[in-house]
Amino acid sequence: MSLTPEEVDKIADLARLELSDEERSAFRYQLSSILDYVGKLSEVDIEGVEPMSHSIPVFNVLREDDLEICNTETRSEIIASFPEKEGDLLKVKAVFE
């Protein structure tokens, strides 16, 4: 199975990923060979098999909805790693146009 350039563009758009022209064409073929390989799963009889999402059975792990205060040092480190800021506030592009 081969991907069309339009399909690759659509996936890149869904993934919010800018691709170069070179990459767009290289990925088409590389992805096709990988998808061909994983396509072998279609031979397996999976009738009645439940999908397995985890290897150990863990269900609904809950905790009290308590507020935990972040220590000052961690807080200032987190703020220090903002790409852009004003004071202690994270600066971002407008979300609504």
Add this chain to the structure above:
Amino acid sequence: MDTRTLTSQKISQGLTAGEWSAKEIAQAFLAAAKQGQNSTHAYVDLAEDLALQAADESDTRRAAGRSLSEFDGVPIAIKDNIMVAGCRATAGSNILKNYVAPYDATVVQRLKSKGLVILGKTNLDEFAMGSSTESSCHGPTLNPWNLERVPGGSSGGSAAAVAEGSAPAALGSDTGGSIRQPAALCGTVGIKPTYGRVSRYGLIAMASSLDQIGVLSRSVADVAGLLRIIENRDPKDSTSVDLLEKWQIPAKLTGSVKGLRIGLPKEYFVSGMEAGVERAVRSAVDRFKELGAEIVEVSLPHSDYALAVYYIIMPCEVSANLARFDGVRYGLRVPGETLVDTYRKSRGQGFGQEVRRRIIIGTHALSAGYYDAYYRRAQQVRQLISDDFTRVLADVDCILAPSSPTVAWKLGEMADDPLAMYLQDIYTVSVNVAGLPAINLPCGLVDGLPVGFQLIGRHFDERTILSAAADYEQAEGGFDSFIPSASPKEKK
């Protein structure tokens, strides 16, 4: 002192006997690490100041008779996708190149609480995606046995550091073989614990249902002792579990291989393995026979599908996990005209090629119209693979298998063929798919390059594989024959 021959246990004994101080030990390993940076490049960053300070504090505690554990003052290196407060956590990616961890991963916090000294952060494939440590934004790590060859991956920096003697032990992470395969290619011991034994809090996530943190070192006792420190439930990781008493690893590994039933999966010994690798693995089988183990041929009929299952589930989880790197809260931000533009540019320029490739595969497999054919079907086959192991491990105590089909290959050899690189994981991914524990042990050299094999156990039964591994190690007279020469073949 020759750091290459020092295990964590020997260091600990020397500290107790007053043979050396924690500071002297830290200095010796830091010196070896600095030297290594000019050849193997095992580390991303050395944490020299923090390490020397921690070593000083350890010496002070010891002098006051207040050591925190037998490992107080023993150094360790940490893979650079695990957070150490105040150190960069780059995950080998440009998108995190300047990111400094604001807090410790739970495993790091536990190591520190026992007095261990963190030497620095070891190199890896970008976001742990790769089998050769070539895709790091910091440049590749080279194999200490031969500088023209890869150390394996993705924990290639951790494996190279242990092998070259720039750390007695190191933490790694294993999503599809990333501890066991580099351990095999560098001739070290490396354990990937049962999924859920060790907290993943503070590990930069790759594929959350498969990732597990583990230990690489030069002896079985070391990996067992260090695993005992980092394991157990953590409220910050809901998939970590409370360890039942029967799952606990004894302080001293005892037990005998005599009478142990070890399964050899026939599907793993049919083809694809290099002849020299197969000979070395067979010699390990013979050793277990001599020690009184009963070797049984077993069948894991869905083995042939494990890699395909892995290369669907992993990229799907990758595409979801890496959505958080969007240029907004931390990491690289490349400003665009609009918010969406900023996402596209930051991610497009921040992620390297293999990461982009996997995000694209995962996004495609999860997109409308493809979900059932790929992700759901892969999860169903995952169940069948897991059932194979459950059935076999009801009959045998553990499984013996190769860790890698080849010895270390040359740098750049697989750069243009991602599928060829993926096939290197053929013997390791099933263990992650089923969530089982497995340990790599060295078993031979082919053309001067190490070969490893793995013992795979039942869920949470690390005790059996560690005890068998300890017996094997003792029968082999230790793994000192797997120390590379001090001056490996120079880089051309």
